[in-house]
Amino acid sequence: MKTVRLTLRYDAATIHPMHRFVAESDAFDAYRMVHGNFAGDDDNAFIFHVVGDPDVYEAALADTGRVSNYELTRTGDRTFTVYVRDLPAEVDARLLDLFTERSLVVLPPVEYRSDWTVRFSVVGESDDLRRVLEGIPDGIETTVDRVGEYDGGDAAVGALTARQRETLRVARELGYFDVPRSAGVEDVAAELDCAPGTAAEHLRKAEAAVVDALEL
The missing domain is CATH 3.30.70 (Alpha-Beta Plaits)
Structure with missing residues (x-):
């Protein structure tokens, strides 16, 4: 379906x-x-x-x-x-x-x-x-x-591409979403083997997709 x-x-x-x-x-x-x-x-x-x-x-x-x-x-x-x-x-x-x-x-x-x-x-x-x-x-x-x-x-998860889902998973595991934050975009980029700008773009788009899918 x-x-x-x-x-x-x-x-x-x-x-x-x-x-x-x-x-x-x-x-x-x-x-x-x-x-x-x-x-x-x-x-x-x-x-x-x-x-x-x-x-x-x-x-x-x-x-x-x-x-x-x-x-x-x-x-x-x-x-x-x-x-x-x-x-x-x-x-x-x-x-x-x-x-x-x-x-x-x-x-x-x-x-x-x-x-x-x-x-x-x-x-x-x-x-x-x-x-x-x-x-x-x-x-x-x-x-x-x-x-x-x-x-x-879940609708929020379904809104993500495979790459966006992977980026969020890596960021969470590294502590990017911890308070206080224990990892930065550079750490996420290194784990994903991509440029920091690319990692930052994946994170922004993933966060926007999740927030947009949430029924707030």
């Missing part, structure tokens, strides 16, 4: 009103869909984890006209979970059909970002993944961030 990491960028006509509201508000720091049931005839059920102001969110949710039912549960001062029954627009229904057909499995969480993009990973057979990419509706720009073999492993 293949796994593909995707970024979908919505325009003003295709973005969900709650995604747009959260993206344009200063009251929220994170917005992720962690579970979903797409089998409803008229609506779909989702669970979101949100970091932000629950009162602001609930007021906007009640005004969208797209929600048939919801329940908001506060889990902290600025964290809450929302169970939502959402009435999909045509573009949403088409996307759900695309990403739930045949061999495809969407891996939660699905991250809704402030730049009107949605990021997630999907697993499936190559032909089905190719078909879904070709079928993305107009008004949504698709970027393939990463393609690899699905091994059931």
Whole structure:
């Protein structure tokens, strides 16, 4: 099975009103869909984890006209979970059909970002993944961030190339990540038999890939 990491960028006509509201508000720091049931005839059920102001969110949710039912549960001062029954627009229904057909499995969480993009990973057979990419509706720009073999492993580890993984392993064994640090880039480079600049580049790219893959 293949796994593909995707970024979908919505325009003003295709973005969900709650995604747009959260993206344009200063009251929220994170917005992720962690579970979903797409089998409803008229609506779909989702669970979101949100970091932000629950009162602001609930007021906007009640005004969208797209929600048939919801329940908001506060889990902290600025964290809450929302169970939502959402009435999909045509573009949403088409996307759900695309990403739930045949061999495809969407891996939660699905991250809704402030730049009107949605990021997630999907697993499936190559032909089905190719078909879904070709079928993305107009008004949504698709970027393939990463393609690899699905091994059931950690997403952060899966984001690394073999060379980046080796670099991080060597750096950890030498003490590069210790506090205080007991090895430098030169030590990592010597162990890898490469130039310090090359080792530094591998470390930067590996660290960036791991942080990007983490669902923070």
